[in-house]
Amino acid sequence: MAQYVVKLGEVMLGEGVQLGDFVKLWGPLSVGVGTSIGDFSEIGHPASHGEKALTDIGDGCNLRAGAIVYSGVRISSGVTFGHRVMIREETEIGEGTLVGSYTVIDGKVKVGKNVRIETGVYIPPYTVIEDDVFLGPYVIMTNDKHLLTPPEPLVGPHVRKGARVGAGAVLLPGVVIGEGARVGAGAVVTRDVKPGETVVGVPARPM
Numbered sequence: 001m002a003q004y005v006v007k008l009g010e011v012m013l014g015e016g017v018q019l020g021d022f023v024k025l026w027g028p029l030s031v032g033v034g035t036s037i038g039d040f041s042e043i044g045h046p047a048s049h050g051e052k053a054l055t056d057i058g059d060g061c062n063l064r065a066g067a068i069v070y071s072g073v074r075i076s077s078g079v080t081f082g083h084r085v086m087i088r089e090e091t092e093i094g095e096g097t098l099v100g101s102y103t104v105i106d107g108k109v110k111v112g113k114n115v116r117i118e119t120g121v122y123i124p125p126y127t128v129i130e131d132d133v134f135l136g137p138y139v140i141m142t143n144d145k146h147l148l149t150p151p152e153p154l155v156g157p158h159v160r161k162g163a164r165v166g167a168g169a170v171l172l173p174g175v176v177i178g179e180g181a182r183v184g185a186g187a188v189v190t191r192d193v194k195p196g197e198t199v200v201g202v203p204a205r206p207m
Helices: none
Strands: 006-008 011-013 024-026 029-031 042-045 055-057 068-070 198-200
Touching (some): 024 029, 029 042, 042 055, 055 068
Parallel strands (some): 006 024, 011 029, 024 042, 029 055, 042 068
């Protein structure tokens, strides 16, 4: 039996939910049937502005040890986390998606179905990732063109269905990676990539 599980507020757990040791659950929270939450995880953590919205974790998910999921996140069925994943508020993650260890999804992000996010990826607010995308290890995305000087609206990349982004690539604010496109490892993408196109290099250019 799990030890030192703390429930704060209204917490609804589906049949067969497995909780590790030292887990903190913040309501309002709904956890689906057969989902597993690993040791030292915190689910439904209040957002930075202090407000709490329903956090909804689907059926059959596996959130491994050290997961931090903020308030207002919606995770669909069959999602798997590596270790020490952090998902900030108002993020949506589609069915069957894998989120690799040490990945940070920094809030207000939409992730589609069957996406594979490898270890150590950083995804900033206002990013959209469509279905069947692959993000290699340590891909870095950005959403601020001028480092808040002067302040302007933030806009993250948009990675369209079936695109593949290689390890260590950097996507600059607002770039669109077209459907089925390929971005080579270590590339720095400063402009939109056309559907089906392959780009490599710094800055990234068609191959």
